[in-house]
Amino acid sequence: QDHLLGIEPLAPDEIREILDLADDYVALSRSADKHADALRGLTQINMFFENSTRTQASFELAGKRLGADVMNMAVAASSVKKGETLIDTAMTLNAMQPDLLVVRHPHSGAVDLLAQKVNCAVLNAGDGRHEHPTQALLDALTIRRKKGRLHRLSVAICGDIAHSRVARSNLILLGKMENRVKLIGPPTLMPSGIAELGCEVYENMAEGLKDVDVVMMLRLQKERMDGGFIPSEREYYHLYGLDAEKLAHAAPDAIVMHPGPMNRGVEIDGTLADDINRSVIQEQVEMGVAVRMAAMDLLARNLRARRQAA
């Protein structure tokens, strides 16, 4: 691949290739010397037009561990605030000869559009409700390491499915790897036609969680609700917040995941989120650095090969 714009274009073997390399980078990141040379001599620019803690920090760390020159574009202080279009901003940065451009944008499709205009590798760090591919890859790596496999598992994705690029990328990836995907949430937060993507849809947590191996919780994404229906947090927690009682419907060794940022007492009970016997939320963050190292390493190899061939 020339870019990482979504999970949709990836074949199962390409997903496995990223995860296998990410396993090596987990080992490197746990060693005394965390550095490798895969991106030495390359320039990585991170452009985040939406807030981020985990994704931006881990892309920055991933680039630095691999030896890249990493620049975080300060969007708030940039010419975007003076009316410059996304494409003009991207073309300006492109003229500075970056090799890797990491982009988060509030509009679905914005990162794909940008990738058509620049001549470096583009990584989607989340675009609107569309895709968040590195989140799905880090979730897949976490599941594979905890469960010993990434196929024939039953996975529940719970909560605000309608506004979630995390849910979309995850259900595509899990489907490609032949898992059973169950979506659980109120009908108002369930996109129409979602069952056509091959997943089961449930309104009730007890029914949907029955015997699942993995429980993935999602944040209520109020910033994308556009003045539409916003549930009361108290009622939402009562019906859809994950606590020990609801988790008892899942398999006894089911793991609990959350992409963050997490709202304790809204989508998940705080004690359960901190329970290291069930929750793998901290492991997800660790896997995020390794997956981003692997994705950038593989894209850089392709970029170098294309440039050598040109």
Ligand code: CP
């Ligand atoms: N999971 C995730 O994308 O978190 P951030 O918004 O903090 O990057």
